[in-house]
Every structure is written in C-alpha cells, then in structure tokens.
Amino acid sequence: MNNMIIRQGRRILSIVLATSLFCACTPPPRQTGTPSDALYEKYHAEDLSMQESFNQFTADLFRDEISDSGISFHFSIADPASRGIDTVPLTLGDYSLDKMKQGTSDLQEAKKKLEGFNPRKLTSDQRLTYQILYSYIDTELTSDGMELYAQPLTTTIGIQAQLPVLFAEYSFYNKADVDHYLSLLSTIDEYYGQILEFEKQKSAAGLFMSDTAADHVLKSCEAYLIQPDHSFLAETFNTRIDALTDLTDEEKAEYKKQNLKILEEHFIPAYKNLISGITALMGTGTNEKGLSWFPEGKKYFEYLVHSNTGTSYDSVKSLKKAIERQMNSDIKALGQITKDHPEVLDSLDHYSFKYTKPEEILESLKSQITTDFPELPPCSYTVKYVPGALESSLSPAFYLVPPLDRYQDNVIYINNNPRFKNEDLFTTLAHEGYPGHLYQNVYFLSKKPNDLRSILSFSSYSEGWATYVEYYSYTLDNGLDPELGKLLAHNTAVTLGIYAYLDICINYEGWDKEATAKYLGTFYNVENTDITDSIFNSLVENPTNYMEYYVGYLEIMEMRSTAERILKDDFNLKDFHTFLLDVGPAPFSVIQPAFRNWLAKQLRS
Template sequence: MKKCRKLFLVFFSLLLIMLMAAGCEKKVNTETTRKDFDSFTNEVFKKEVTQDTLTLNFSLANPKNYGITKSPVTFGHYSISEKKDSLLAAENYLAALKGFSYRGLNDSQKLTYDILKKLWTLQLTSGKFPLYNEILGPTTGLQAQLPVLLAEYNFYTKEDIETYLKLLPDISRYFKEICQFEKQKSNAGLFMSDTVADSILAQCEAFVADKDNNYLIEVFNDKVSSYDGLTKKEIKAYEKTNKKAVLNNVIPAYQLLIDTLNSLKGTGTNDGGLAGLPNGKAYYRYLLASNTGTNRSPEELIKMLDSSILSNLKDLNALAKKDSKIYQEASSVSYPLSKPKEILEYLRSAVNEDFPPCPNVNFTVKYVHKSLQEYLSPAMYLVPAIDNYKNNVIYINENPDYKNQQIFNTLAHEGYPGHLYQSVYFRNTNPSPIRSLLSFGGYAEGWATYVEFYSYHLAGFPESQASFLDHSMAANMALYCRLDLGINYEGWTVAQTASYLQHFGITDKSTAKVLFSTMVEEPALYPEYGIGYLEFMAMRNKAENALGDDFNLKDFHKFVLDIGPAQFDIINDRMDGWLKAQK
C-alpha cells in the first residue's frame, strides 16, 4: 500500500538541533557519527513502518524486536492534508540527513545516505502535483491489490488475528477518504476517463457480487481453523466477527467506491495519456523517475528504447538468416517442466552457475481466487517480512486469458532468480531495516524482467531458439515502453499509436486501441519493467566492455545484488569503483 507519512515535529526539531551542532564540529567523531546515523535511520524506519497496519504486518513478524510495542490499527490516510504532512516529513528528514558528516560514515551508511537523499529530494517535487496521483487502477490499484493483501495478512500470533479483526472496520473511513480525493480530482478536471473507471467498476462489482461467500470470508475461515492453539469456541467467535466485518464494512466500502465512481463518470476531461492534462507532461517526468529509479530524461529514454527495438530486431533478423525456420521452431518450443513446484525447484538449482548462493528458503504456490482472476496480473510474489524472509508466497493466476503465457518464465520472474531470490538474497545480507522498507520498482521489476529473459537459456532449448525468444521479448518490452512514453509524454492519439505500430507490421486497429488503453490506465507501469531491464543491461554491457575476458557474469550479478534496491545512478557510481577493483 502507498503510505502517507505523519511527522512528529518535536522529535525532529530536537534532532535537527543536535545534528546541526554536530555538523559544526571541525573534527568528526566517526564512532559517534555512525551510531547517530543508525539511530536516525532506525527512527525513520519505525515511524514509517507503523503508518498503517498492513505495512507493519508485512514488514515485521516481531515488531517488539525493533522497539515497536504499540502502533495504531489503521489503513493509513489518503488525503491532501496527509500528502502535505508527507512532504513536510520528507523536507525535515532531508534536513536531518544533511546534518551528518558524510565522510564520517562507513560505506554501507554512505550508500543508505545517498539513496535517502535522492529519494526525499525527488519526493519533494511531487508537491507540485497534489491531485495527480491515482491510487486506483485496473491492475495495480489499491482496490485490486487489497483483497489479496487482506487474505495474506500474517497470523503470527493470536494477537495478530485480533488486530486484523479490528482493522477491517477501518476500511469504511479509508475508502471514504479515497472517494473524497476522487471528488477533488474531478472538481479540478483531473478525474480518470470513463474507460478506466469502467474497468475499475467491473472489478469492484465482481468482488462484491456474492456477498455471503466473499473471498475474504472463505480464506479467513480456512486460516483460523488451521491455527494451532485456538479452541472451537474462539474459532467460531473469530469467524462470526470476520463475516460481520466483511458484510458490514468491506463490502459497503467497495460499494461506496462503486457509487462514487459512477457518480463521477463523465467528469473526466482527458481520454488520452497524462500529456493531455495541464502539467501532465511534468507530472509524467516525476512519475517516470519515481517508478523506474532512472535519472535519464524522457527524451533520453526514447532514444534508448528506439535503439533497443532496432538492435533486437537486427539480432532477430540475423538469427532468421542463419535458420529460416527459427520463428516456427521458437514458437513451438516444448518446456521440460509444467508443474510450478517442479519448475521452481529446477530453477533454484539451475541458477547456481551464474548467480551467487542464496539461502535455502521455503516457498508456497497459491492460486488467485476466481473472483479476482480477471483483474490481477498472471502471477505475483509477496515480499516477506524482514525478519521472516525464509517463508515465501507466489500467487499464480489461472485466468484463461493467460493460458498462452509460459509458466516457466513467469516463475523465473517471480521466483528464481527473480523476485523471491533477489528479496531473500538482500535480506540475508542483514541491511539496515530502512533499506528493506524502501521500494524501487525499476530495480525490482527490472531485475525480474532481466532474469525472466535470461531464463530462456535455462529451459534446455537450443541456444539459437533461446536467443530468438530472448530478443523477441526484449523487443516487445521496449515497444510497450515506447508506447507508454509516446502516449503519456508525447501525447499520441489512438491514430498516432496505430500509425507507429504499423512500422512493425502491426496493422490491426483493435490492437492499437487495446495498447493505447493499457498505457492510459496505468502510466509509467511498463517502464518499471522495461527501463529497469535496459538499465541492468547497460550496466552489464559496461562491465563486459571494461573487463573484456576478465568479465564474470556471476561476479556482476553479485555486485548488483549486494548493492540492493536503489536508484540506478547510485548503483552506477558504485560500479565504477567495483570495476577498478576487478581490474
């Protein structure tokens, strides 16, 4: 969930005075500086992780071990005033951060310092666009993700069950805030198009259709009935309380959202991408930087994407010249495994050659509930708690629309060596808690996309076929990202989108309309995957060119995994030092 942050001004005023005074000292006390810096980042972590109950539950299995004994039971807030508080917090965090002596920090702390400084600096620029953010969306919107998050709420203790039951009624207030925010967007001429609203409405209506047999009732009953230590009387009482909360709070909250969106339909002033809104291009610049973690301008990214499309098409043509049947051969490849658990076990072993060792952890494969299948992505990985990362969950969506997507490569993206592997690897390095709380979509999805394409080379296909599939997917991903920038930054219409696609032999107008709608619905989503992937490829190419025959793929992967989630220019800065050390 996206979180709004509330600042404790007295605490930070005192901290600022202390840090500014320390900054005036000519001689830096390294030990004190490092201790104070850890104290500062840990305080920020505790403030941020307790802003909403879902974030706390999914981040920590044992909050008391991190000095957290009490926290409000809440979904958080979503309003203009809370966004202002969030910006004020970022401003004060940044001021406090700058009070530390950078040269007094160790390398790990310097990395955290650089990441936080860049993060909060970028966050402050969002203050120019208070009503542009959209929490709702057909695929990654709150209303789509929330049912799964509630279903997967961790019951580590009996107290967790009771906290969950206290949390559900708060959804009424939270959704009221979201609806009020949507009304403010409408009044400002920034409300979503009817097409996007209809997609969200269809999803919400499907979720509330069968009230008495709602997904959240069924899942909760299964979880408490299998929880050790509960009496039959307690189980029955919990089930009754949960059903009441779902029927009286959750369902009505979604119904309120349905009613609100229906009432606001027709007030949207823009049926196209963000470029069609006042200041839309400027907001897209911010969104692109925030989602991808790149410091490249949209113009630079357009050139980067155009180059990627052309180079991949060139490679595909070269492969086709060597083997005229390569397209048919690659299109009809047969994967060695089809069962998810078998695939994950195979991949866990197969990645050992080119990736550093990762702790042996447990994973569970679950399937998306039928009521959610139409609206969720093909698969998803739930990032585990910082102190419970050895238990992992991957969801698979059995929606018939995804039947042509190969589960082998999807599980490489979500599992090994994708999200699961990267998350477990990083948590096992014992980073500062704040590092595990920060989210960098470009790094996370870029890595998962990078290894998904790599997985074609692990499937036992002839190398020519694996390369063909790899380059095909890379070209498609770059094309999707190029459409995202064309529609949301350059202001392409459906006709312009169709004209662009014709250059690649895509002449079906309905395809152009679907892709246009996809980029309008959730702008800068595909670039998390595609731009992130290209940033990893750029770093790999840089390392290969610099090291020549001394380049080792496993060492490169270890370098980027050891750095962990961060903005790409910061990783590149560290890479210069790493390359010197390799030489």
C-alpha cells in the same frame, strides 16, 4: 508482475524526530603538543558518534513510516518487539490531500536532518543508505503541488485491486494478529471513503479519470461483491484461524462469525460505495488521452519517470533515445538469429518447455542458477492460485514481499485466467521466483540491511532485475532449442520496449490513438484495432508502469555490456550479479556510480 505493494498516493515519509543531529564536516585544527594518536582517537570517536546518530535517525524514520498503516506495518515486520515497537497501528492509513501536503513538509524536514550528516564519517553501508535516501527525498519533493495527479484507483495495480489480496495473505502468528486483522478490515469502508473524497477533489480540479478508465475500475470493484460465506476472504481467514494453536474451538468459531459480519457490514459496503461514487463522477473526466494533455501532465510524468524508474538518465528525451538503442540492439540480435538459424521460425507456434508444473519449474530454476548467481540461505515458498472471482482483475502472477525478519517465508500467486494461457510459466516463475523477485528479496533481506532500506520502494530495480533474469531463463536447460530460446528472449524484450517507448509518446509527447495505431501498424504490422486500443488505454491508465520493467532491464543490460566490453575475458557473470544484488534496491542514479567503482576494482584485480 511485481511484488505486491499498496501505494498511498505518493509515497510519504511521516517524520517526527526528536533526535539532535550535529555536523562535524571539518576536523578541528591540531593543538600544539597534542600526540597524533590521541587526536586520531578523537576523530574516531566523532565518527562513531555520527554513525550511531545516523542509525538512530534511520530507525526513527523506519518506525514512523510503518506506523502509518496497519497493513504496511504487518507486512514490514513480523516481530515489532525486536525493534522496540509495542503499538500496532489499527488503521489503513490516511489517504487525503492534507496528508500528502504534510508529507511534503515531513520530507523537507527529513532532508535538513539528512544534510546534518557528513557522509565521509559514515560506514560504507551507511553512505549507501545516505545516498539512496537523499535521492529518494529529492525525487519525491519534485511532485510538490501535483498531489491531485496521483492515481490510487487503476485496473490491476490500484488499491481497490491489491488491498483484498493483502488481507488474504495477512499472517496470523498469534491471537493478537487476528484481533488486529479484524480491526483493520472493519475500517476499509472508511478508508475507501477517503479515497472517494480524493477522487471528488480530482474531479473538481478537472483531473478525474476518463470514462474508459472508470469502467475498468468499476469492473475490478465488482469482482469483490461476493457474498461473505462464499468470499475468498472468508475461506483464507478460516484456513489461517484453524492453523492457530493458541485458540480453542469455541474461540475459532467466534472469530469466523466476526469475520463474516465485518465482510457483510464493512467490506462489501466499501466496494458498493466506491462503485456508486465512481459512477456518479463519470463524465467529469474529459481527457481520454495521456498525461501530457493535463495542465501539468508533462511535469508530473517527468516526476513519475524518475520516481518509478530511478533512471540514471537526466531527461525523458535522453531516456527515450536509450530505449530506442536497446530496442535496436534486440531487433538486430533477432535478425542475426533468424539469418543464421531460419529453422527456428518454424518452432514459434508449437514450442513447449519440458517443465510445466510450478514446483518442478521452481526447483529446476533453483538448481540451474547456481553457476551464475550467489548462493541463498535456506528459505521456503508456497505457490497459490488467484481466486476465480479475481482472475479478471489481477496480474498473470505476482510475488508477495515477506516481512524483513521472516524472509524465509515466500508466496507466489499464479493467475489461471484463460487470457493468460499463452504466458510461458517457466519464464514467469523465473521472474517471480528464482532468480527473480523471491531470490532477490531473500538475498537482500538475509544480509540484514538497514531496516529503512527494506521499505523504500525502488520498483524499477526490482522489476528490472526480474525482467532481466526472466530473459536469462530462456537460455537455461528448459527443453527449448537454444537458438529459439535466444529468439524468444529478444522478442519479448522488444515487445516490452514498445510499451515503454509508447508510454513516453502517449503520456509525454501527446500521441492519440490514431498516432499510436499508425506507429504499431507501420513498424510492427499490428493492424488489429482491439489490440491497439488495449495498448493505448493501458498506458493512459498506468503511466510509467511498463517503464518500471523496461528501464530497469535497460540499465542492467547497459552495465553488463559495459563490463563485458571493458573486462573482456575477465568478465564473470556471477561477480556482476553479486555486485547488483549486494547494492540492493536503489535508484540507478545511485547504482551507476557504484558500478563504476566496482568496475575499477575489477580492472585493478
């Protein structure tokens, strides 16, 4: 599963800029008698001035964005003073239609400011940031007028499921952090009230979730109705408090009392109100099928595809064809393996990895990837387990992205729910740890990128990378027969591809349950109605979620295949991985041109 984030409906950049920007796209004509050296120095000074202005522009955007939410603020930066920030936002944000509309206005203003820069006068790193930000803003503006299509509440990736875990991982660096935490936690009922009001507006517009989806959200909410003194939020709070050295025992005891009081008076009522509010709205969501059955559903799905996958393909239709090509490639590889090594089929029901404990798996992965991946700076990780009460409502595993200035501290959660017992922990931890999310985030943040880039979410890059290296991990020294490892990697890729393909069929082309079941039965021998219903409902409730993983994997595989075909014996896997990691999180529409430049340089060298 992905690095955990909270999405404020649609992602919004709240921008209030006082910076005066200017454009000097064309150099002034050369004056007679002006020495060329002096003119060069003048141009150079103009370039430096624009570069400095661009840095100020992105710094202002960064500060404004993280100041919208105390949770985002704390998880983005551990030492705000290092960025000249001295005010901590004591709010969980503003989840309202008005805020979203204001966000569109802010994005339009940011685009105007951005267009005031001449990319040719920026440094190479700044040009990349410029291209990424321009693409990001352009994509987000395509959702203008469709704000009520946003889905803040979904089964495992909705705000109601993720926010408590973020509270449980809210680091206490000092006493002030405890005060900020308690202030934020005490506003959760108000914040959920805003979300409920938003859901009422969705209902009035005929866009409320189906009863099936509402049932799943209600079950997720019920998992948090735990008595305060038995709550995981009390347990984790007490652990963090006890670890602080700048508090007396009396102060610690008082804080623990305050936390229990807030859990009782704000946290539990927030979930009770959400449950009663969603229950009251049930029956108003009349569409049990995909997005395309809503008035502007197809248009919104197109926005989601480009926003959540950042694909380099210009249409959903062309992307669907690319998905089919990659699936066929993996299916062909499966056929070749079973033809050449039929004995591997006998191992499918009883194979096992030689590493089974999380720490030994991570250490094994860490040591084995050095051949194909660049070195990381020193960092640490902690493996934790999802609280029992939340096992049914959270993912099999997830990684928490650390603050940009504390990338050394990493946390991976594992879900021990019996329904995930067939998940291969070795490959799961390759996805979440080395060389997956943990590795990629530490590598990126250790390069000290522009602060703004650290908070712009390009989940298909992150999830595509983690999915790609998860499949790579099947080929490592892990106790599997090498051919079996390849078979499992291609098989897992095909399975994810089916979800991505059906996502388009259901949410864009309008397939219903019957059409979905027919496809799965005809092509993949899936006859169990519970399985087909589960797949259908999951894709209806979380449009493009699986595509984030698969499209990222697809784009990376296409680049790798192109590089292997063109460079032949000169292709170096470590160099290719280093290129992707150096670019960092970005839309693939920006990465692809950078890849072509990289490939040209490889050919020249």
